[in-house]
Amino acid sequence: MxxxxxxxxxxxDGGRLEGVxxxxxxxxxxxxxxxxxxxxGGESTRPGARPVNAEDEAGRVLPVIRTLRPLTPxxxxxxxxxxxxxxxxxxxxxxxxxxxxxxxxxGAADLAAELGCEVVLMHMQGEPRTMQxxxxxxxxxxxxxxxxxxxxxxxxxxxxxxxxxxxDPGIGFGKTVAHxxxxxxxxxxxxxxxxxxxLGASRKRFxxxxxxxxxxxxxxLGGSLAAALAGAQAGVAAVRVHDVAETVQALxxxxxxxxxxxxxxxx
Numbered sequence: 001m002x003x004x005x006x007x008x009x010x011x012x013d014g015g016r017l018e019g020v021x022x023x024x025x026x027x028x029x030x031x032x033x034x035x036x037x038x039x040x041g042g043e044s045t046r047p048g049a050r051p052v053n054a055e056d057e058a059g060r061v062l063p064v065i066r067t068l069r070p071l072t073p074x075x076x077x078x079x080x081x082x083x084x085x086x087x088x089x090x091x092x093x094x095x096x097x098x099x100x101x102x103x104x105x106x107g108a109a110d111l112a113a114e115l116g117c118e119v120v121l122m123h124m125q126g127e128p129r130t131m132q133x134x135x136x137x138x139x140x141x142x143x144x145x146x147x148x149x150x151x152x153x154x155x156x157x158x159x160x161x162x163x164x165x166x167x168d169p170g171i172g173f174g175k176t177v178a179h180x181x182x183x184x185x186x187x188x189x190x191x192x193x194x195x196x197x198x199l200g201a202s203r204k205r206f207x208x209x210x211x212x213x214x215x216x217x218x219x220x221l222g223g224s225l226a227a228a229l230a231g232a233q234a235g236v237a238a239v240r241v242h243d244v245a246e247t248v249q250a251l252x253x254x255x256x257x258x259x260x261x262x263x264x265x266x267x
Contacts (some may be wrong), residue, residue, distance in 0.1 A: 001037040001077065001198065001240040002030030006060045007044045023064045024071065031072045031118035036118035037096065038072070039240060040064055040089075041079030041102075042043035045100050045173070047132040047205075054082045061085065062092050067094030077120070083111045090115045096166075098198075100124055101175065102151040103158075113159030120166040121151045125174025132174065140179040141186040144169050151195055167238070171227075172204040180206040184227060185243050196237030201240045203242055225250045 006023045027038045043058035045050040057080060062091065065076055069235075075129060077096035078089035083105055086097045102121035103109045112119045123144045125135050135144050148167045155165055169183045169190055181191075184201065191197050201207075207214050207223030214220035221243055228239040228247050233252060241247045 001039050001238050002027075002033070002035035002244045003240060003242045004038055004040045004064070004204065005044070006040060006042050006064055020063045020067055024067050027064070027068045028071060028225050030244050033208045034243035035074060035265060037075045037077050037238065038068070039069075039077040039079050039096075039098055040094075040097075042085070043080065045079075045128045046170075047128065049128040051129075053079070054084050057087050058088050062088050065089055065092040065094050081108075083107060083108045083241040087115065088167075090117055096120065098122075098168075101108045102148075102171070103155060107191060109155050109158035112164075113154065116161075116164070118157060118166060118239050119160060119166045120168050121148060121155065122168035122173065122198075122200075123170040128173075129159070135174045135176055135179060137179060139265060140175065140182050145190055145193060148190065148195075152193070152195060162195075165195050166198050167193060168198040168200060171199070171201045172206065177206045177209045181210070184230055187231060187236060197231075197235070198238050198240055199227070199231035201231070202239035202240060202247075204266060221246060229254050246247065 001210050004027055030038055040061050042057040042123040061078060069076065075095040076093060077098045078094045079098045079147060080085055080086055081101040097117050100122045103112055103119065125131060136264040152165050152167065156162060165192060171180050171183060188202060202224045203220045207220040212223045214223060224241060224243060225247060228241060229250055231239050232258055239247060
């Protein structure tokens, strides 16, 4: 899953994609680099980020989705917690609703069932403005697993098909460095819940915090690749990344070494 942030304030690449034309060009570049899913977001969820109203968010993402849809066969994901933006995105041609609040908004689960789209349910303690203030858990892995299982159950109860549900442990969303590392070490337990798992650790702050360098988000490629490889080893279904070509290369080499995939040139 390649990251497309059409926002002015995302933690890694905010403001880099200028207008619809620039965003679409970036999406096509991610496609050529090997992305299977293009994840488009119009509201930053970095620590301390302030909310964006639905009208402004829709104005950022819907023209990009409409323009990109006929140009690529790749699945398009809308990264939003707002049901009205998700509805508009599906009407514009998106396939997946990636929700950092795990369909917590009123009517969100019912809408997901109505739309029939795939949904990504992510764990987050708190909300973006305050989530990193003082995150606390008794057992972060157990609590995240319990939350994700409960949200999957709520989606199923609303009528979302089981095969449409993904889970995301929410690396960096209301977690300390130790919490993030515990979740990465315990990914197999999350995978064992029986739903495909999306891992989003690309360029996150914990990489610099473990002494691996990379004070700038763009300098965290090595740590991002390490997390992606750990996720693949644990059985996650997809990794959400900024550096698609490099991640595809790393995953292909890992698969070749382990004998888990065909050795073939990138498309």
